[in-house]
Amino acid sequence: MIFRAARIVVGIGLLGAVLAGCSLVPKEPRYPPDKTRPYEINGVTYRPIKDAEGYVNVGVASWYGPNFDGKPTAIGERFDMHQVSAAHKTLPLPVWVRVTNLENGRQLIVRVNDRGPFVKDREIDLSYAAAKLLGYAVKGTAKVRVEALPKDADIEALKREAQSHVGAARQVRRPTAQASLAPRPATAATRPQTQVIVRRPATAKERAMAAQQAQPLKRAQSAQRVARVAPTPQPASADLANASGAFVQVGAFLARSNAERLARKLVDVGRAHVLARDQNGKRLYVVRMGPFATVAKADDMVQTLVKKGFPEGRVLFNE
Numbered sequence: 001m002i003f004r005a006a007r008i009v010v011g012i013g014l015l016g017a018v019l020a021g022c023s024l025v026p027k028e029p030r031y032p033p034d035k036t037r038p039y040e041i042n043g044v045t046y047r048p049i050k051d052a053e054g055y056v057n058v059g060v061a062s063w064y065g066p067n068f069d070g071k072p073t074a075i076g077e078r079f080d081m082h083q084v085s086a087a088h089k090t091l092p093l094p095v096w097v098r099v100t101n102l103e104n105g106r107q108l109i110v111r112v113n114d115r116g117p118f119v120k121d122r123e124i125d126l127s128y129a130a131a132k133l134l135g136y137a138v139k140g141t142a143k144v145r146v147e148a149l150p151k152d153a154d155i156e157a158l159k160r161e162a163q164s165h166v167g168a169a170r171q172v173r174r175p176t177a178q179a180s181l182a183p184r185p186a187t188a189a190t191r192p193q194t195q196v197i198v199r200r201p202a203t204a205k206e207r208a209m210a211a212q213q214a215q216p217l218k219r220a221q222s223a224q225r226v227a228r229v230a231p232t233p234q235p236a237s238a239d240l241a242n243a244s245g246a247f248v249q250v251g252a253f254l255a256r257s258n259a260e261r262l263a264r265k266l267v268d269v270g271r272a273h274v275l276a277r278d279q280n281g282k283r284l285y286v287v288r289m290g291p292f293a294t295v296a297k298a299d300d301m302v303q304t305l306v307k308k309g310f311p312e313g314r315v316l317f318n319e
Contacts, residue, residue, distance in 0.1 A: 047090065048091065060121055060295050061144040063127065068081070081127050086099070086111070086112045088146075093115075095112050095149075097124075098146075100145045103136070121315040245291030245317075246298035246315055247290035250262060250266065250305060252284045256276075256285045260274055263287050266310070302315060
């Protein structure tokens, strides 16, 4: 009896261990444990860099929030859209970066702890809180510069600075009293006086003189209407290297003839320019469209290009 009871206890213990082991089998992570190993999302392979020292890049920033709030980031931390954080496709994780909104000059120290954004032409995805502090949460995107901070930076000081940013974002301003700005009731002394002016009918000679004097004014008004509807002239190709705004680059070629051939194919989509660029010791000829006043308009052009059979368009900026 003793041996039978012992066997039953051992059997129950083994069964419990097996069941417990089944419940503790770790799920496959979204990303490899080594955060510098290549990974694949939606059929696209991304290759993270091993060292962020000296990393500086200008591009488009977007933000993410409600759909990911509370979910784990690429390094297993819980994402909080009301905390300052960021996602990047190729920077090593985690890493601290300085993000500058080049449209309004605001800067923010952000810790990158997630992967993304997996949307074409995006440099970085910031949390809602970070985007709000940088002033583009309503707009949705902004042109930014991302700079990786050195490894010997004071991380604790950076954390305190990031937390102070969050505190500033959550402060609610109370409306100030507007009583002093309310208009005072008009009195007899301040009420405007009504004047009645009686004019005699104009003579034929006076009407002719008035019509003659009105001709230059009518011509000026007509010229102004033409100027308002006239299209804004595009800068010459030679000036595009220093032009501001967002561009859409459709292709890059070693042979200028290939670039010009692509530019001619784009004539039904919009005006394309061929520019010469030196990259890694090689002369490239790039085909660009723009500049566009906003990133949203550049994004619209990218979508138009895709529909027209040109899927390689991407948004970029002049340095």
